[in-house]
Amino acid sequence: MSQFGVIGLAVMGKNLALNVRNHGFSVAGFSIDKPEVDAFAKYEDDKLKACYTWEEFVDALEKPRKILIQIMAGRPVDETIKRLLPLLDKGDILIDGGNSNFHDTTRRCEELAQSGIHFIGMGVSGGEEGALNGPALMPGGDEEAYNEVAPILEAMAAKTPEGRPCVSYIGQSSSGHYVKMVHNGIEYAIMQEFSEIYDILRQVVGKTNDEMSAIFNDWNEDLVPSYLTEITAAVLKQQDDLTPDHIIDHILNEASYKGTGNWMLEDGVSLGAPISVIAEAVIARFMSKATTREEHHRVTEKQDKPELITALEKSLQLAQAVAYAQGFQQLTMAAKAYSWNLRYPAIAQNWEAGCIIRSAMLKDIENAYENDKDISVLFQDAYFKKLMTNNLPALRQVVAVAAASGIPTPTLSASLNYLESIFNADLPANLIQGQRDYFGAHTYERNDRPGVYHMEWYEEK
Numbered sequence: 250m251s252q253f254g255v256i257g258l259a260v261m262g263k264n265l266a267l268n269v270r271n272h273g274f275s276v277a278g279f280s281i282d283k284p285e286v287d288a289f290a291k292y293e294d295d296k297l298k299a300c301y302t303w304e305e306f307v308d309a310l311e312k313p314r315k316i317l318i319q320i321m322a323g324r325p326v327d328e329t330i331k332r333l334l335p336l337l338d339k340g341d342i343l344i345d346g347g348n349s350n351f352h353d354t355t356r357r358c359e360e361l362a363q364s365g366i367h368f369i370g371m372g373v374s375g376g377e378e379g380a381l382n383g384p385a386l387m388p389g390g391d392e393e394a395y396n397e398v399a400p401i402l403e404a405m406a407a408k409t410p411e412g413r414p415c416v417s418y419i420g421q422s423s424s425g426h427y428v429k430m431v432h433n434g435i436e437y438a439i440m441q442e443f444s445e446i447y448d449i450l451r452q453v454v455g456k457t458n459d460e461m462s463a464i465f466n467d468w469n470e471d472l473v474p475s476y477l478t479e480i481t482a483a484v485l486k487q488q489d490d491l492t493p494d495h496i497i498d499h500i501l502n503e504a505s506y507k508g509t510g511n512w513m514l515e516d517g518v519s520l521g522a523p524i525s526v527i528a529e530a531v532i533a534r535f536m537s538k539a540t541t542r543e544e545h546h547r548v549t550e551k552q553d554k555p556e557l558i559t560a561l562e563k564s565l566q567l568a569q570a571v572a573y574a575q576g577f578q579q580l581t582m583a584a585k586a587y588s589w590n591l592r593y594p595a596i597a598q599n600w601e602a603g604c605i606i607r608s609a610m611l612k613d614i615e616n617a618y619e620n621d622k623d624i625s626v627l628f629q630d631a632y633f634k635k636l637m638t639n640n641l642p643a644l645r646q647v648v649a650v651a652a653a654s655g656i657p658t659p660t661l662s663a664s665l666n667y668l669e670s671i672f673n674a675d676l677p678a679n680l681i682q683g684q685r686d687y688f689g690a691h692t693y694e695r696n697d698r699p700g701v702y703h704m705e706w707y708e709e710k
């Protein structure tokens with residue numbers, strides 16, 4: 250009998266199954282796609298079994314069954330659950346490891362609870378390589394069921410530099426998929442920040458691809474150690490296989506997306522979360538497909554100055570912190586709105602290795618929330634306050650240089666505006682309130698006495 254089952258044997262499902270087997274657990278795999286099962290059967294041994302029918306698969310599993318569904322999000326997940334249900338017993342555990350929309354996960358949690366089946370909606374990050382060698386896992390839902398599968402999940406997950414597993418119980422209902430959605434929003438934001446820094450390095454500083462690759466490699470050892478820094482250096486260095494050029498110069502500059510970043514924005518807007526950098530990153534992908542492709546006038550004078558490169562590095566470090574800060578800010582608002590008991594240090598720890606947004610900074614974020622779980626804005630923490638004070642002049646300089654040179658910096662500018670606003674007790678929203686009351690009697694509050702007021706406005710003739 251197998252201790253764990255995987256449905257869906259495309260590259261993610263297959264690699265996750267092999268990962269479980271490689272950690273000493275027996276695993277059975279099934280797919281409705283026969284060639285996938287044939288390919289999986291090549292790995293068969295005493296701990297790995299390939300199954301060709303639903304019945305064979307379900308019968309191969311120890312009870313309570315622990316089944317990971319690793320297929321395309323959306324309707325296929327509902328169809329799989331429907332097909333499985335009559336074959337399962339009360340107490341069995343289903344885990345959805347796809348990038349499911351959290352609203353679907355909320356509904357599935359409720360529906361399955363009625364059938365006595367435990368359901369876990371689990372975010373999985375790290376791509377194909379992570380799936381095989383250690384992904385970051387974000388499981389939410391039934392806590393009792395999580396405790397049953399925890400030994401397997403902890404064994405297969407990536408480990409932090411201190412050896413702690415990048416998995417822990419996230420919280421009730423769809424909170425695991427919600428946290429993965431926020432992970433992806435942060436991923437969009439930081440990736441866009443890299444693109445803007447790259448644009449300034451090539452257009453304003455005048456660096457070649459190899460020089461930029463070396464700069465990102467240096468930063469990876471300095472202020473911005475992260476997976477995305479590492480792969481940026483690698484992408485810039487790569488030679489094309491069809492021309493003598495670097496591949497980066499032949500990749501079409503239109504960014505695609507599957508929508509998880511957009512979902513974060515949709516929910517962020519409904520919660521009133523100030524996630525401006527994530528919004529700009531999502532819209533920058535739309536913009537990359539919407540541009541007229543007509544050249545506009547740009548200042549072409551190069552500024553190859555070491556001070557500017559240092560300012561770019563500090564800006565990237567600070568803007569990266571803003572992306573995380575906005576992600577955590579939305580999480581705190583969602584936790585309140587949906588009554589989830591989220592543990593922020595554990596979420597930061599889950600992201601310290603294995604996932605796409607892993608970086609050294611996540612340890613500092615873990616410490617910040619460990620010191621004070623009630624901070625609403627990451628920059629209230631002493632470490633991040635200091636980072637902001639040290640790097641803000643650099644970010645102001647970089648945004649100014651880019652603006653003067655005609656280079657768009659949607660996420661770097663949004664990061665700057667976020668920081669200029671978030672600790673600003675003197676924002677001009679009083680004027681908006683005055684206008685609202687003027688044209689619609691929407692009322693306003695005063696800053697010198699309590700209560701709600703309406704002014705009998707008059708226009709001077």
Ligand code: 6PG
Pocket residue numbers: 348373374375376433436505506507508509510604605
């Ligand atoms: C991960 C990624 C992954 C995501 C891709 C593509 O954590 O491994 O977030 O889950 O699907 O990054 O996302 P887009 O196609 O939307 O860019």
